Amino acid sequence: MELSPDHSVYWQHGFLKLNLTIITTWVLMLVLSAGAWVITRRLSTGEKVSRWQAMLEILVLGIRDQIGGIGLQQPQRYIGFLGTLFLFISFSNLCVILPGYVPPTGSLSTTAALALCVFLAVPLFGIMRSGLRGYLSTYLKPTPFMLPFNLIGEVSRTLALAVRLFGNIMSGTVIVGILVSITPLLFPAVMNALGLLTGMIQAYIFSVLATVYIAAATREGGERPAHPDQGTK
Amino acid sequence: MLFDPFTIIAQIINFLVLVWLLRRFLYRPVLDAIQAREDRIASGLRDAAREKAEAASERDELVRRNAAFDRERDVRMKQVQADVERQRSTWMDAARKEHEAQREQLRTALDRERDEVDRAIDGQLREGVFALAGKTLHDLADATLADRMADKLVERLVGSTNEERARLRDMLMKGPVIVRSAFELDEDHRKSLSHAIKDLAGATIDLHFEVPATRIDGIELVSDGLKVSWTISGYLRDMEEQVRSLLRKGTDPGTDRHD
Numbered sequence: 001m002e003l004s005p006d007h008s009v010y011w012q013h014g015f016l017k018l019n020l021t022i023i024t025t026w027v028l029m030l031v032l033s034a035g036a037w038v039i040t041r042r043l044s045t046g047e048k049v050s051r052w053q054a055m056l057e058i059l060v061l062g063i064r065d066q067i068g069g070i071g072l073q074q075p076q077r078y079i080g081f082l083g084t085l086f087l088f089i090s091f092s093n094l095c096v097i098l099p100g101y102v103p104p105t106g107s108l109s110t111t112a113a114l115a116l117c118v119f120l121a122v123p124l125f126g127i128m129r130s131g132l133r134g135y136l137s138t139y140l141k142p143t144p145f146m147l148p149f150n151l152i153g154e155v156s157r158t159l160a161l162a163v164r165l166f167g168n169i170m171s172g173t174v175i176v177g178i179l180v181s182i183t184p185l186l187f188p189a190v191m192n193a194l195g196l197l198t199g200m201i202q203a204y205i206f207s208v209l210a211t212v213y214i215a216a217a218t219r220e221g222g223e224r225p226a227h228p229d230q231g232t233k
Numbered sequence: 234m235l236f237d238p239f240t241i242i243a244q245i246i247n248f249l250v251l252v253w254l255l256r257r258f259l260y261r262p263v264l265d266a267i268q269a270r271e272d273r274i275a276s277g278l279r280d281a282a283r284e285k286a287e288a289a290s291e292r293d294e295l296v297r298r299n300a301a302f303d304r305e306r307d308v309r310m311k312q313v314q315a316d317v318e319r320q321r322s323t324w325m326d327a328a329r330k331e332h333e334a335q336r337e338q339l340r341t342a343l344d345r346e347r348d349e350v351d352r353a354i355d356g357q358l359r360e361g362v363f364a365l366a367g368k369t370l371h372d373l374a375d376a377t378l379a380d381r382m383a384d385k386l387v388e389r390l391v392g393s394t395n396e397e398r399a400r401l402r403d404m405l406m407k408g409p410v411i412v413r414s415a416f417e418l419d420e421d422h423r424k425s426l427s428h429a430i431k432d433l434a435g436a437t438i439d440l441h442f443e444v445p446a447t448r449i450d451g452i453e454l455v456s457d458g459l460k461v462s463w464t465i466s467g468y469l470r471d472m473e474e475q476v477r478s479l480l481r482k483g484t485d486p487g488t489d490r491h492d
Contacts, residue, residue, distance in 0.1 A: 017237075033255065
């Protein structure tokens with residue numbers, strides 16, 4: 001049994017390869033982008049809107065309000081990155097109800113890639129907000145002696161982001177795979193439903209943590225957060 | 234190996250492409266549409282607020298105009314009422330004056346008519362008295378009224394006081410003396426009258442006897458604007474007073490009603 005869809009390689013030429021993770025990601029990107037394009041082609045600015053537009057507006061406004069509620073002053077600046085994180089992870093996890101589907105978030109490479117994106121986005125937004133000197137000075141707070149611990153914390157939380165998402169999604173897929181081979185009828189369906197819930201929660205947790213990191217980095221004169229991911233699964 | 238470096242790089246690129254795609258096809262259009270709707274609603278609310286303010290302003294203006302109109306109407310009404318009252322008073326005064334004039338005119342006409350009636354009655358009465366007195370004298374004393382009037386004048390001349398005599402004498406000496414009587418005097422009475430005047434004056438006085446066209450109510454001696462007479466006017470005045478009293482009783486109630 002394979003633990004990661006990375007191992008399902010369909011084509012390889014030296015370092016380049018085309019595995020299931022990348023292909024699935026492309027399909028998901030295509031569906032998300034095409035769906036968004038189809039729905040947003042004819043948006044109405046009047047009082048009467050279509051159901052699909054209403055759904056998208058609820059989704060986008062919900063994401064924007066969540067970002068604003070966590071503490072980011074201008075949610076429109078961050079909704080592209082954070083909203084895409086949530087939509088990609090949640091849509092990727094929701095599709096587990098499709099037979100034979102293996103979510104790309106079950107690949108540690110994917111989760112690591114997303115965590116690296118967050119890892120890079122946090123200082124990027126921080127520098128955009130406070131400038132390079134202002135951002136770097138946050139690593140010396142409360143005292144310069146905390147610099148190594150701050151750096152370790154930065155790396156460790158990125159690793160925690162990646163492993164948390166990978167572990168939860170991969171374990172769900174593996175558990176369902178094992179249960180299908182043992183008790184092929186009722187129990188795997190229940191676990192699949194549970195996997196849906198877990199996937200949505202993980203998407204939410206990943207996005208919220210990324211938002212919190214960015215909010216902490218962009219808070220003017222603020223202190224570094226004391227690892228808000230402590231206590232999560 | 235759980236980590237695949239190429240897959241990590243590919244997924245990072247995939248994710249960044251997806252961020253761009255969703256930003257291009259999802260977030261921006263939806264947020265723009267929401268913003269446009271919010272702007273339109275805000276604009277509508279602003280317009281509504283402005284229109285509400287304008288409506289309130291127009292309402293205030295209307296209320297102010299109504300109040301001004303009411304005030305002006307009251308002023309005009311009072312002015313019109315004053316004009317009407319003044320005009321009514323003017324017309325009433327004019328009507329009253331006209332009424333007074335007409336009443337005065339009526340009263341004058343009535344007085345004139347009464348005077349005419351009085352004169353007519355007076356004349357009739359005098360004629361009647363003369364006729365009655367003459368007839369009575371003729372029937373009872375076998376004398377005429379002319380004789381008796383002449384006798385009476387002679388008696389009066391003869392019986393006058395010294396002071397009266399002196400004045401009569403002066404009067405007789407001033408010029409021609411005319412004897413006017415209601416009836417033609419006979420010769421005897423003319424002579425007796427001449428003797429009485431001669432005695433009084435102490436000289437012969439030229440007398441002219443005449444019966445005037447307008448009847449006089451007795452006999453009179455006229456010289457130089459002075460006159461001595463015996464008339465029945467006293468009797469006639471008493472009778473006239475009684476007649477007037479009777480007439481007044483007949484006419485006054487009606488006159489009172491007009492007043």
